[in-house]
Amino acid sequence: QVQLVESGGGLVQPGGSLRLSCAASGFTLDNYATAWFRQAPGKEREGLSCISARERDDTTYHVDSVKGRFTISRDNAKNTVYLQMNSLKPEDTAVYYCATRDLEGSDCLAYIPLSIADYDYWGQGAQVTVSS
DSSP states (O other): OOEEEEEOOEEEOTTOOEEEEEEEESSOGGGSOEEEEEEOTTSOOEEEEEEOOGGGTTOEEEOTTTBTTEEEEEEGGGTEEEEEEOSOOGGGOEEEEEEEOSSTTOOGGGGOSOOGGGOOEEOOOEEEEEOO
């Protein structure tokens, strides 16, 4: 059974950091493109970052609003994708989701801008709140 489970969310002060984890089970994560999305209250879900399958050299992409602050990475041994978030701002407050495209060897750069329609399996979400 394919499953993605996010963890690492919480409350952090502006300027602080968090690292979100997305642990996969039921499949080998590095065979597929994986992305992070977020959804703030009253807003649509937006794509933030993605990482391609290992055979695509793990190429990554970050949307301009988080470039330089957020970094996506993958630990193949742990079957986990991470989102390191630094210099957090109150406007980063949202529920964060990881998602995987059900296509082996997928190149996430072929699906820019990031769209929820291009990703097939989703985690349950992790709340991130940035507030003093």
